Amino acid sequence: MREYIGHIGHLSVIISFVAAVFATVAYFLAAQNEEKDLESSKSWKNFARIAFGIHAFSVFLIVFSLFNIIYNHYYEFHYAWNHSSNHLPVYYMISCFWEGQEGSFLLWIFWHVMLGAILMFTNPKWENRIMTIFLGVQIFLTSMILGVVLGDFKLGSSPFILMKEVMYNAPIFQSNPNFIPEDGTGLNPLLQNYWMVIHPPTLFLGFAFTLIPFAYAIAGFWKKDFTNWVKPALPWTIVGAMVLGVGILMGGYWAYETLNFGGYWNWDPVENAVFVPWLVMIGAIHIMILGKKTSTVIKWSFILTVTTFLLILYSTFLTRSGVLGEASVHSFTDLGLSGQLLVYLLAFVILTIVLAFVRWKNVPGEESTGSMYSKDFWIFIGIAVLGIASFQVIVGTSIPVFNKITAALGFSGKMAPPANQILYYSKFQVWTGALIALCGSIAQYIWWNKFNKENKDQIISKFFMLFVPILIISGVAIFFINKDYDMFTQMTKSMIGAEEDAVKYGLISKLLAYTLLMTSCIFSLVIAVIVLKSVLKQGIKLSGGAITHIGVALMLLGILFSSGYDKVVSINYSGLIYNKEFPAAMNVENVLLWRRESVKMEEYTLKYEEPCYEVLGFSSYIPKSKLLVLFDNHKAIAKTNILHKGQTFYKQGDTLDIVPENTYYKVRYIHNVSKDTFYLYPRAQVNPQMGFLASPDISRNLSRDLYTHVSSVPDPNQPIEWNDTTRIKIGINDTVFFNDYVGIFRGVKQVENVDGIPMKKTDIAIQAYFTIFGKDNEQFVMNPTLLIRNNQGLSGPVFLDDIGMKISFVNIDTEQNKFIFETSSTQLDYIILKAVSKPMINLLWIGTLVLVIGFSLSSVRRYQEFKQNR
């Protein structure tokens, strides 16, 4: 079976590709003959269905084969070796599946098959045309994993390629072609997070959903049925926007929890590339719900719907072709498919444009955007702002593409993306966000008041009576919050004598933008709640829109405060200023924590206690000092009984399963006033392939999150440098000084066994007992042991990392009744830590949940409307 599984997989890819080609052609002919020759249309359709069935079945076989290879650790396959390893739990094996590009294409293909099948059954009327487009896209996607090489021409990259085919140059394969590695190189440690198990499938499901409205729009224009495609497409567009939005936010949440750039959104090209189609998709939904048959609405429904899908293709091109190169922190793999991706992208864009061009004049209805006092008008304006927001992001993100184009035309092509990308995007998007929220609430307000000529003046004045107080309250609130915030940031700067940071951007424009955003959000919330109350009288069915808008307003508020007013609280005041000539503001955002030493930070007192391991099946972390790691470094033995919340979880000598690559730094936080105590465990991993990777730990509170990560630790690969050994001769109860610490030698006792040395009958083991006082009123115990065998002393050092010293019990001076020890010290352990406070971030997550509920209700309603009309 083992040898064949790859052949089965690869063969299935080829079959699925060929079947997709056949099905596309057959569905196309079925569609073209629908009116002319029903008989032939029907037979083409039957043929196409069989081809689609074969396609679907072979896609399942590909998935099955690839998962088998990963699950069974068949490391002769490059994909398994490159993306998984023996110690990986099953749920992360699922992540391995889509860690590579081939697997993620496969995931996307799989979702298309599922959605295509659902569409076939729910809307047979449109089957021929929609499935032509669906399967046309499947041709493109399956060809990406085809792995056919003809001379220099490469079509796709197969996930079933063998190690010896990829690494034919490696000496091991030249001496032994049948060599199979014993372990894989593992899954990227940053992806070993539960969000990474569900984020990619969700995102790709979102990608797949954008194909449905695209297929309907193209089918409608192809069929010259310009209006009837909207109704069936709408529920899918809403579900798609929900899934894609949730997928994007899961990515953001993962980044917040796992990466250390300090937030959920970094305006990185990867994020932008999927954010833009989502924005456009939101625009498409709003124009589709107008349900008007004017040509303006029809044309814009078409434009926005097809643009959504084409932007998804563009984002695929951006992230997978290697074109982003230096522009992104993410590592992208260039599988040599960029040419293929570009061809497909251009093919879809050109086909769509040609179709639109041919049909444009036939679009019925008159042009109209509605009057100023209609909700349609404000929806149009809102969509225009969405368009502007998308445009700004896509222009900034596409700079590397412009470089490639200008370079191809013979110019220099040396343009770099904006140096501070967060600032570049945020300072613009804060305005568009505010305006979109405002347009949304005005449209809702007009719709709620059933605007007409008679009540016009009354309703306008009512609008301002509601709007102006909210504006004033928000303005005052922002003014004071901002003042407080600026005071904090300036205080920290002046305390270390550094010059003030360059003002982020003009104070006035910041205050205005934030005020407008806050006003729009609150106004939108108020309107949405009022609307919700009135529609709830007619049942929950119609409430989707209002609930979604509440969600969006909450999210925007959460973003405003958590990103606009996040502040670094780990300010280091003690840093030595190297050179007074340095003109720039010195950065002081990282603080040094010596092990076991308290440091004040904002309203907390922090103490780095010790490094810990994560233990499988245990809810907390266990200090490294309590564990003895075995040769198989995924197992460790408990040196003492391990207590947690008053219960003994592990007894001395128990074997535990640990995750050896991660170190968790136990940091204690005590609130200076309330004395509330909690622990955070920021994580770091020194990965042989990727270097040092730090992940934060977050203290979550209702009003704000305290986000903490280590930015540097002593290099664990460096050998420890011990200072010269000191020999001391002391008596019982003598006080000893170890560097900065004071200790007392309490005495000795005879013991029955010594760690690591088998005892003989005539041996005598004597253990000394030291108490050492730490800097923070802590006491530590050290027990160096001396083994006497045939009048010879045997001893090894005991270590106390808490104060960076070691001690060995060397001899006993029986005449003077004194004991001789050797001590040595080393650099004390430390961590460098950064902590950021993120106010109101929970509003973002709560808003997201509300949004999901709203979208779900809307899509159900629209689907029912479609069914009634069918």
Add this chain to the structure above:
Amino acid sequence: MKKSHIIAIILLAIAAAIIFSTGEEASEYVDFATAKEMAKNGKTNNIHVVGTLPKDAQGNILGMKYQPTVNPNYFEFELIDEKGLKETAYFFNPKPADLDKSEKVVIIGGYQKGKFIVSEVLLKCPSKYEETEVK
């Protein structure tokens, strides 16, 4: 003139403004010599320089200075730009921990009083996928 035309004109104007301002804010990949020239013209920040770290025969990186126990927010290192010119760069942050692994480094910053002050370091690490070593 119809209302939709007015809106269209406004949108085009905003789009043009976006393109223009992006062009303004976009930085440029340059070498140290050019960056120095730019500093004379008042451009002292947001310049991208691409380079590599100087290494000895064993592959150890030379010229790095980071003493976290003295000041965790001060890191000094050398970079050789694409023209081969070596320059010392100053970064007021902890040393990026995976710096040692990176083949190519992009620094963003500029000359201030003759010193290259870095505001951000972008690392291009050898991709996990490109390794060719089999054990």
